[in-house]
Amino acid sequence: MKLERILPFARQLLEQAVSRGDIVVDATLGNGHDALFLAQLVGDSGRVYGFDIQEEALNHSMERLREHQLLERVTFFQKGHEHVSNSIPPIHHGRITGAIFNLGYLPGGDKTIVTKPDTTISAIDQLLEMMAPEGIIILVIYHGHIEGAVERDYLLRYVKGIDQKRAHVLQYQFINQKNNPPFIVAIEKR
Numbered sequence: 648m649k650l651e652r653i654l655p656f657a658r659q660l661l662e663q664a665v666s667r668g669d670i671v672v673d674a675t676l677g678n679g680h681d682a683l684f685l686a687q688l689v690g691d692s693g694r695v696y697g698f699d700i701q702e703e704a705l706n707h708s709m710e711r712l713r714e715h716q717l718l719e720r721v722t723f724f725q726k727g728h729e730h731v732s733n734s735i736p737p738i739h740h741g742r743i744t745g746a747i748f749n750l751g752y753l754p755g756g757d758k759t760i761v762t763k764p765d766t767t768i769s770a771i772d773q774l775l776e777m778m779a780p781e782g783i784i785i786l787v788i789y790h791g792h793i794e795g796a797v798e799r800d801y802l803l804r805y806v807k808g809i810d811q812k813r814a815h816v817l818q819y820q821f822i823n824q825k826n827n828p829p830f831i832v833a834i835e836k837r
């Protein structure tokens with residue numbers, strides 16, 4: 648298949664937006680796959696800020712980064728991404744070039760703990776203020792579970808309402824696949 652699949656496309660967008668030495672955000676650490684990818688992208692002079700509300704996710708993510716000897720590039724918070732603005736030091740505001748939200752529940756974890764529309768939207772809104780121009784926020788939206796479908800509807804309404812002078816907003820989705828596979832919304836700050 649020549650069309651890029653969803654997760655590789657998310658990473659391709661981040662690769663385009665992020666350079667060595669940059670500041671980036673993993674808004675939903677989960678098992679730390681995205682945090683590891685981001686830590687490799689920013690190099691040893693960059694920094695990855697990561698958020699998750701579950702201790703289990705923090706532990707898995709720390710372990711993954713430790714295995715790759717990249718722990719010194721990351722700062723992880725066990726708190727919701729809705730606290731992003733007052734968690735990232737002011738000196739790094741305006742320097743964030745990439746952020747990713749992999750929404751839904753922790754794979755292999757408690758499926759009742761899911762991301763929620765109001766806190767997700769609050770975090771996106773704060774990040775949009777804090778990004779560098781041409782910085783990209785990626786949302787990977789899982790809408791195969793009930794809460795995910797609700798979150799999808801709120802998020803699409805919110806992102807469609809972002810002023811086009813403030814950001815470019817792209818939706819990337821396979822529209823003829825069964826079982827509601829995830830899709831991407833990418834928001835590029837202008």
Ligand code: SAM
Pocket residue numbers: 674675676677678679680681682698699700701704726727728729749750751752753754760761762763766767
């Ligand atoms: N990116 C992850 C990876 O690479 O493995 C997968 C993320 S998983 C789909 C979603 C995560 O979001 C869960 O670990 C969950 O605990 C977390 N989460 C839920 N609400 C959150 C919030 N308000 N702030 C930050 N993380 C949250």
